[in-house]
Amino acid sequence: MVKEANTPIYKTLISDLKKQIDDGHYKKGDLLPSENELCKTYNTTRPTVRQALSELIRLGYIVRHHGKGSIVSEPKSGLGILSIKGSTAGVGKKNLRTQILAKTQKTTWPADFPYELSAIQSEAGCLYLARLRHVNGLPTLYEETYITDIDLPRFTMHNLEKHSLFETLNKYHKVEIKEGEQKIWAVSADKNLAELLAVKTGKPILHMKRSMQTNRPHLTIYSFLYCNTEEYFIQDYF
Amino acid sequence: MVKEANTPIYKTLISDLKKQIDDGHYKKGDLLPSENELCKTYNTTRPTVRQALSELIRLGYIVRHHGKGSIVSEPKSGLGILSIKGSTAGVGKKNLRTQILAKTQKTTWPADFPYELSAIQSEAGCLYLARLRHVNGLPTLYEETYITDIDLPRFTMHNLEKHSLFETLNKYHKVEIKEGEQKIWAVSADKNLAELLAVKTGKPILHMKRSMQTNRPHLTIYSFLYCNTEEYFIQDYF
DNA sequence: AAAGCAAACTTGTATATACAAGAAAAAATT
DNA sequence: AATTTTTTCTTGTATATACAAGTTTGCTTT
Structure with a gap:
């Protein structure tokens, strides 16, 4: 530099x-x-x-x-990482399968994006992907992710089925989560959600909207997720 | 003051x-x-x-x-602080009323307490309180709090209706949240919850279990809460 | 050797000041 | 009237200094 x-x-x-x-x-x-x-x-x-x-x-x-x-002091690691846990213990890698519903692709920001974007972010566009996580074969967590497309060459080629998004960002692009904000709701499963997560319509579903700042200026990660917390739950650290 | x-x-x-x-x-x-x-x-x-x-x-x-x-700008409260927000803006102090359901009292830890306690914590016992927060008159958030009773003289006399728990702990006892962990579920309102939060049975309710470490050794704050996120939502920062 | 004390560190709070640079209002020019 | 320039107000960065107060070190005294 x-x-x-x-x-x-x-x-x-x-x-x-x-x-x-x-x-x-x-x-x-x-x-x-x-x-x-x-x-x-x-x-x-x-x-x-x-x-x-x-x-x-x-x-x-x-x-x-x-x-x-x-x-x-210890730089906070694991900040912003959500994990799925069972009532007895954590969910191991063996029991967790990640299904890619929309491969990482360069797009423009959605018109109705719920967060304010800076001019630089708008200009840069974003990478989008959608994933469905299965725990012990059950579809449990649906997640849509938007990442500001700044200085992330060939990011679309990474295989995000086996490796976590944050691991990949950190390992290959030295991106670290610095801080973030999350909004949380309990909602009823509508028809779409019910189908995705294989539950009955009306089931309580955990909904989160998250924005995460990184050590790279303007590189923000947005995540919108829906989780069936009947068998498992969401855990995070702050 | x-x-x-x-x-x-x-x-x-x-x-x-x-x-x-x-x-x-x-x-x-x-x-x-x-x-x-x-x-x-x-x-x-x-x-x-x-x-x-x-x-x-x-x-x-x-x-x-x-x-x-x-x-x-909109105040983002400190680490571990949850705030209730509306779809348009934050919920001001004027619209928020805190009802004390169980006054701060010294007790022993519940037998079925969901977190492991150290010997020192068990010995010390805990302070317990239960509160119901009303937003614009609607009962929205029910919260039970357990605090390790270490070196918090006359804590029970504080009026927690008008001042936030964290503010009080910080102001009068110099206690600060250092880090924490939270588990999150979306559950259905049972009869009890439905009555507390004035919703129909079966409504999706946000449920969280949280543990928070402070700058004081052994002083941990545990919080169990249920929130109706129909009109408002929960927000936190990490 | 142990205890107490003083000195020499450390960060915490504060004053007074200076110039740079961005933003907005006022004045001057076209 | 519209545009340009100037002035003024704002925050950003920086120097130099002073004393207060917490922590450690080493010396002195017992």
Whole structure:
């Protein structure tokens, strides 16, 4: 990446420290250099250093302790990942089959898309896919996913039947979920849903609309899902 | 509320502005007073004002626009906080009434408690309360809460009708949610639920079981809730 | 050796100031 | 009247400094 001359000092500091933490130069529990040391290194003053550290706190990279210093903390992993669980235990890979109803394809955003899109996002278009997850042979979760199509070359060729979407995004494109928001409803299965999930019309179905920000600017993942929670349930961490 | 003399200026500013936004003095889309105006009002300097505004951004209360000002936006509450939203906008404090069905009381953990408890937690016992939230007069969310009873003196006396549980825990006991886990179902309203939430038996109801770790060791908050999502929905951030 | 104390760190809060850059309003020009 | 320019107001970035307060270290005293 070409660094612009006008990049603010505090932003340089943020990316430098982030990189060093990601690369393992500073590990979990390590103490970062003190604010005054960072001032010397970057030839700047404490308010500027603190501005950078505040951002790292927000991102979950560090915690600060009064009188002690900045301690590297675990970057939250698994954030935003939903898993299907049974009443006794988790659902293993053997019992889970993913059926692709619509292969990953480049399209334009739907006209009635329920989230506001930035100009850049609209311009970029999106990748769309629809999947149906079967647990022990039972269709349980229907999910439609929209991903901003920014800098994801050849993403459509990945086989998302065997590997999870988030795994693939992370492994091949270094995309990480930073934060997200979800809206949750309990709805009645209409005719379409009843057919998809093989339940009777009127059955309670869990419905979620989710938007997830990533470490890549403008790359947002949107997910709309319906889940039959009769036998299993949805679990997530925050 | 008794204000301590040593409260930092920026914290006063945060709570003042938060209050004015919550109370509707500043509405969504409104422009907050400029940083310089706030400096005059609070007899302080821009860095201090900006420290407060940064926190309000983090909390989702405002967005700042270079050259324009600070614009009030919909507050996204903190980690683990669930909020009830309507299809058009958030549910304001005016429209939300909290009815206490079981006052905060010290008890032992239920025998059939669905989460594993550590020895220390079992020993400590728990505080229990049950609440029913009405939105625009409609009973919408029934919630049972269990809190490990560790170092929370006189917690039972707080009035949780007017103030949120998390606010109270944070304000008076400096308890913060660090991380959590939630399980989600869509269930059918049984007779009991139907009566509580004033719906017909069989209506789809959102059910969640949540456990939340705090910054205090062993202090875990458990919440079991049922929500009628016909008119409103549940929203959370991660 | 152990306890208590002081010094030397650390981050937390705050003042005062300066200039850059984006946005909007006012003034000047066409 | 419409357009352009200027001014003014806004937030963004940064320096320099000061003292408060929590934590650790090492010294001093017992």
